[in-house]
Amino acid sequence: MDLIQLLIGGVASGCIYGLVALGFVLIYKATEGVNFAQGDMMMLGAFIALGFVNSDHFGLAFIPGVLLAAALMGGVGYGIDRFIVRQIFGQPQFALVILTIALGFVLRFIAGSIWGYSPLVLETPFAGQTVPLGRINIGVADIVTILVTALLTLALWGFFAYTRIGLAAQAASQNQMAAYIVGVPVKRINSIIWGLSGVVATIAGVLFASKGAIDPNVGLLGIKAFAAAVIGGFGSLPGALLGGILIGVVEPLAARYLPGGISQMSPYIIMLAVLVTRPNGLFAQMHAKKV
Amino acid sequence: MKVIFKTSYDRDIDLHKDGWSRARIAALVAVLAALPFLVGEYYLAEATNTLIWALAGMGLMLLVGHSGQVSLGHAAFLAIGAYTDAALMNAGLPFLVTFPAAALAAGLFGALVAIPAVRMSGIYLAIATLALFVIVEEMVIILEPITGGVGGIMAPAIEIAGINFDRYANLDHFYWLCLTVVVLVTWGYANLLRSPTGRSFLAVRDSEVSARALGINVTRTRALAFGLSCAMTGLAGALMGHYIAFFNYELFSVFISINLLLVVTIGGLGFIQGAFFGAILITAVPQLIAILRGVARDSFGLDIGGMPGLDTMLFAMILVGFIIYEPTGLYGRWLKTKVWFELFPLARRDMFRRQKSYLKTERQK
Numbered sequence: 001m002d003l004i005q006l007l008i009g010g011v012a013s014g015c016i017y018g019l020v021a022l023g024f025v026l027i028y029k030a031t032e033g034v035n036f037a038q039g040d041m042m043m044l045g046a047f048i049a050l051g052f053v054n055s056d057h058f059g060l061a062f063i064p065g066v067l068l069a070a071a072l073m074g075g076v077g078y079g080i081d082r083f084i085v086r087q088i089f090g091q092p093q094f095a096l097v098i099l100t101i102a103l104g105f106v107l108r109f110i111a112g113s114i115w116g117y118s119p120l121v122l123e124t125p126f127a128g129q130t131v132p133l134g135r136i137n138i139g140v141a142d143i144v145t146i147l148v149t150a151l152l153t154l155a156l157w158g159f160f161a162y163t164r165i166g167l168a169a170q171a172a173s174q175n176q177m178a179a180y181i182v183g184v185p186v187k188r189i190n191s192i193i194w195g196l197s198g199v200v201a202t203i204a205g206v207l208f209a210s211k212g213a214i215d216p217n218v219g220l221l222g223i224k225a226f227a228a229a230v231i232g233g234f235g236s237l238p239g240a241l242l243g244g245i246l247i248g249v250v251e252p253l254a255a256r257y258l259p260g261g262i263s264q265m266s267p268y269i270i271m272l273a274v275l276v277t278r279p280n281g282l283f284a285q286m287h288a289k290k291v
Numbered sequence: 292m293k294v295i296f297k298t299s300y301d302r303d304i305d306l307h308k309d310g311w312s313r314a315r316i317a318a319l320v321a322v323l324a325a326l327p328f329l330v331g332e333y334y335l336a337e338a339t340n341t342l343i344w345a346l347a348g349m350g351l352m353l354l355v356g357h358s359g360q361v362s363l364g365h366a367a368f369l370a371i372g373a374y375t376d377a378a379l380m381n382a383g384l385p386f387l388v389t390f391p392a393a394a395l396a397a398g399l400f401g402a403l404v405a406i407p408a409v410r411m412s413g414i415y416l417a418i419a420t421l422a423l424f425v426i427v428e429e430m431v432i433i434l435e436p437i438t439g440g441v442g443g444i445m446a447p448a449i450e451i452a453g454i455n456f457d458r459y460a461n462l463d464h465f466y467w468l469c470l471t472v473v474v475l476v477t478w479g480y481a482n483l484l485r486s487p488t489g490r491s492f493l494a495v496r497d498s499e500v501s502a503r504a505l506g507i508n509v510t511r512t513r514a515l516a517f518g519l520s521c522a523m524t525g526l527a528g529a530l531m532g533h534y535i536a537f538f539n540y541e542l543f544s545v546f547i548s549i550n551l552l553l554v555v556t557i558g559g560l561g562f563i564q565g566a567f568f569g570a571i572l573i574t575a576v577p578q579l580i581a582i583l584r585g586v587a588r589d590s591f592g593l594d595i596g597g598m599p600g601l602d603t604m605l606f607a608m609i610l611v612g613f614i615i616y617e618p619t620g621l622y623g624r625w626l627k628t629k630v631w632f633e634l635f636p637l638a639r640r641d642m643f644r645r646q647k648s649y650l651k652t653e654r655q656k
Contacts, residue, residue: 028414034414034417034418084611084615087615088614088615088618091614091618092359093414094355094361094417095614095618097361097363097414097417098552098553098556098610098614099610099611099614099615101363101549101552102606102607102608102610102611102614103607103611104607105549105603105604105606105607106604106607106608106611109601109603109604109607220545223421223422223425226418226421226422227418227422230415230418230419234414234415261429261432261433264425264429265425265426265429267422268422268423268425268426269426271418271419271422272407272419272422272423272426275407275408275415275419276407
């Protein structure tokens with residue numbers, strides 16, 4: 001019984017890691033850059049949602065507040081690419097790594113100076129509720145997390161498979177030069193993808209906040225999401241999600257059945273093991289350049 | 292502009308361009324050596340800190356600037372150096388043994404990690420080093436009998452041949468010790484860069500494919516660069532341990548890794564001098580902020596001390612500005628200024644214009 005409860009909780013937190021990882025992978029697939037500020041974008045999204053929803057701030061209803069926050073973060077993501085990242089187009093890859101790390105600090109400072117550094121709680125309609133299922137209780141927040149993740153994944157799949165922009169993004173991610181030549185507006189597509197990953201980050205942030213308090217340093221969760229993305233193979237959307245769920249499940253199990261300290265290390269140990277044995281991840285889609 | 296007529300190959304690969312630049316370096320070292328007689332205790336401590344940061348920065352510079360690999364977890368190697376040194380000294384070994392041992396431990400660990408890591412391309416390596424950092428941090432807590440765990444560990448005072456190098460009692464001695472280490476490492480580093488090994492680092496950085504075609508063993512070169520870089524960082528870690536005197540795992544946070552990256556990026560990637568410029572900046576900016584805070588409070592009645600994270604934020608903004616507007620860093624800017632004066636009045640603005648380029652892909656499809 002214990003095991004099932006751990007598993008469900010693990011899958012739910014794994015979904016959050018997976019969603020943050022999804023944000024990394026979206027940007028990596030489209031632009032070959034890695035956004036190290038993804039965790040901080042998740043944090044900022046959660047705080048903006050909190051600002052709209054909580055009764056001592058704007059006090060909007062939950063769903064419209066979250067949607068508004070997602071739209072706003074989409075704009076933030078679009079703006080970051082349009083005005084900052086585009087400036088270093090063509091510079092080596094690690095320039096973007098360092099740039100986004102720095103941006104993460106800026107976002108953390110912004111959130112810290114608006115909402116303060118003490119943990120805050122997002123008011124959700126399903127806070128603390130549980131559903132009894134046989135002899136165990138399942139948190140409604142966990143169920144909502146899993147459902148929303150599934151829906152979002154479907155929506156993203158539909159976006160890339162059927163819409164005009166999604167198809168253009170796929171083309172740009174396969175070969176930017178060729179896509180540019182056949183008329184895909186590569187730069188604008190990149191910005192749109194950044195915006196999209198801002199939206200995904202916000203949803204991940206809201207789901208994360210529904211399970212506990214948030215403070216400006218929760219963005220460090222992004223490191224775990226990296227592990228998830230790497231385990232899944234950095235270029236694979238379903239891989240990122242599955243990698244996240246794997247980490248989410250292993251962590252509580254390790255905490256329960258293995259000696260202390262291993263649990264915190266487990267995501268990274270799995271990741272290093274995957275990197276050593278299968279350097280391209282479990283669901284590799286990328287291949288090294290050959291002459 | 293002075294043109295040097297080179298008459299031998301040895302002259303061509305000489306460390307210094309001419310006698311003038313040799314004299315300048317000698318003068319710089321002389322001034323640094325005389326520093327304890329020139330400035331007070333406070334500034335001497337700051338200078339020592341700068342030297343230690345420069346040493347750590349050189350370690351990362353070798354990796355990022357000269358072999359083109361990114362590490363986001365170099366604080367882990369600082370920690371390994373510091374803990375190896377302190378733990379061995381606490382076990383009764385002399386500093387002359389523990390100090391090289393710290394470099395060896397960090398270097399070997401780095402090389403060991405590098406063997407799987409170097410097969411990964413840039414971004415994977417960055418993430419793997421980040422993960423490594425988290426693992427090392429947890430290991431420090433778990434290995435409590437050696438590292439003192441959360442409580443921390445004491446780095447005992449250094450004594451070589453009866454001379455005391457304690458950081459508090461004999462700061463000038465400790466400063467000279469750091470200076471000697473930094474000068475020796477810099478000299479070795481500069482010589483490394485003109486050796487075949489150093490040249491192969493540069494070749495691997497600029498194009499892995501062409502380096503391989505020229506017969507360079509890319510995996511070995513990268514692992515070697517990683518190991519050497521970690522060894523240098525380990526030395527810096529050992530000195531940092533003695534500088535702080537009593538430390539626990541929190542000294543080596545992820546922010547230290549980021550600060551190190553800042554040192555090499557702002558200083559100027561690919562120049563040894565860059566590590567020094569960056570180190571000066573990173574130790575000077577907190578002081579400047581403190582002074583500015585004092586000015587703001589006294590003359591405007593404005594209390595910006597109450598905003599936590601302000602200096603991190605300032606660092607981050609400086610970093611963003613440099614990456615966008617001056618990717619070659621402070622040293623690159625210095626070189627450009629120098630050229631402008633040397634060529635005066637013939638220098639043109641477009642001389643340093645960046646070439647337009649498109650994305651250099653690492654993918655096959």
